[in-house]
Amino acid sequence: MADAHTPVLVVDDLRTHFELPIGMVKAVDGVSFELERGKTLGVVGESGSGKTVLSRTIMGLNIASNARTSGSVVYDGRELVGLTPGEMRQLWGTEMAMVFQDPMTSLNPVVKVGRQLTEHMRAHLGTSKQEAKASAIELLRSVRIPEPEERFNNFPHEMSGGMRQRVCIAVALACGPKVLFADEPTTALDVTVQHQILNLLAQQQRERYMTMILVTHDLGVVAGRADEIMVMYAGKAVEKASTSTLFSAMRHPYTEALFRSIPKTGNPKHTRLTAIAGRPPDLIHPPPGCKFAPRCPYAQERCREEEPELQAAPEPGHSFACHYPVGSEAGKAAYEANLAAGVPQTLAAAGQVQATEDLSVVAAAAEEVV
Amino acid sequence: MAGTGTEHLRQGGDVLLQVEDLTVEFPVGRGRVVHAVSGISFDIAEGETLGLVGESGCGKSTTGRAILQLPRPTGGSVRLAETDLTTLPDAEMRAKRTDVQMIFQDPISSLNPRRTIGEIVAEPLKVWGPHDADEQWKIVADMLEHVGIDPDVARYKRPHEFSGGQCQRISIARALVVQPQVIICDEPVSALDVSVQAQILNLLEDLKKEYGLTLVFIAHDLAVVKNISDRVAVMYLGKMCEISESDELHANPAHPYTALLLGSIPVPDPTVAVEDEVALEGDLPSPISPPSGCRFRTRCPRAEERCAAEEPTLRRINDDHYVACHFPLIDVADN
Incomplete structure (x- = not known):
């Protein structure tokens, strides 16, 4: 196990291009960063800046046949680029996990919450059914879902958006990942619920000493939560700094x-906002x-x-x-x-x-x- | 969270839209009823922007739609200038809707994907005239120009060829072609990126000045609402908590719920510590059986016995600031 100051994740010149009939989309185009254990990296940019593709590429979730990935992602001393989906699967859940943007669609609507929580614990960790249930209920409690014993038997549609996102976080945390990707975890949620979810993520990260990558389009969201921030535009990192430096x-x-x-x-009211003129560039x-x-x-x-x-x-x-x-x-x-x-x-x-x-x-x- | 009071309603000639004791209920079977909006009153002066804020499920969108009589409210009145919309026959109401238009949350799904932009924006004109196609296009092209879309490029394109922000501009153009007096904006920027959000908010401000519009701006983000609104009404579970001039609301929130909403806004400044304390715990109670007394009491840090027994009504705090709370954060003037 590496000590605290060795980076747990080293990304070097990572490129993900998608081949389309009309040309090559350079979604991620040469991004490099290092991240130490227990730290949070905020990745910020507009829609289409490549921030989501970046996190999916690191996780090995770009399974599209037209995706071309090059560069290197070293996790805990191990190169991830070039691993087969089967090999990546060993890492999902136990080493790295992801919380997705839309809690409405990222849970399976016809499977009870309990099974979605215990499924991968049993598969990855070989936990028995009873143990998995006990730890799932414990997890639901730790993400502050009231009456976790009853909620264990609920279907996703019986819960509100904020609750479902809590379940998604519990699912991501179930196998004790060391790196957590949160891809716009609060964009689909209300401001009050956003605040709750971000607090919850921060608290879980502290308790579990996880490394977190928080992807968002809102600089306000990462200001109080990230140690470092990387601003992306058109597939490239345009600025990287510690949070306090970036803002000052x-x-x-x-x-x-x-x-x-x-x-x-x-x-004061009616203050004119400074919009960014135009729109993000055509990536082809x-x-x-x-x-x-x-x-x-x-x-x-x-x-x-x-x-x-x-x-x-x-x-x-x-x-x-x-x-x-x-x-x-x-x-x-x-x-x-x-x-x-x-x-x-x-x-x-x-x-x-x-x-x-x-x-x-x-x-x-x-x-x-x- | 009473809001059943009407003390905050203004008497005066320039009130354009007055909503009094608006109630919207939806039957959900077995005799149960969802109390979506329970006795909301507010008024909007001509040229003013009223912000309606609250969490999902607080009834803010239902309120917006009830103004348009979509569906007709269960009780209360909605007056536009001299006309009571709630008692207006359907045919007349339909004509009246040219005066009150709406912009929806999801810009992409609110445009018909199989129509061209030219058709979409011209549709209201096909109903209400002029009926000459060339004349229609002239109006449509002019309106598209005003919202920042090149009419000649857009005319034969379809919604999927545009980004979310552009689709929202097109929705705004569609709402404006019939020259409405009031526009109800139902979370118009919630689905957009921060950078695009700023463009749309600026556009709404510009158009408001240009066409002398009156806006009802519905959103869950107080920072956005505060920026665009003259007055802000905070809603919780179908009731009104607080209504105030917007700078005053931000400077001196009187209702505990308003304070919690303000505390939830992410501050783009890392030197400001993120407060764990202000986090609002739990979810909204069920609107089928709302809590007795003040509806916010189940989540309120200041709740006492009185809150369960007695529903607070809106009381004046100062100039244009009213709160419905037994234990407001600032003292209520004696009156």
């Missing part, structure tokens, strides 16, 4: 744009140069020609891929040049918000844009 010194314009698009409760024919350039308020000629590589920031463990990073002289100059050249108004609004911290001025500026 974000460098990539995309990270900044994601952050700004969150409605903040502290803002991505734009040349930086993939974010067409939507970026900082973009210059160079961005449209030359793709930036991940480069180290002064802070330890912080890297980003941008020619004109946020907060730098070059970035500021690029932004002002764009503003002078009359960039689209949505981008201009972003700048006015950035130029001042005074909310009343921001609100006034937003009014003018309208």
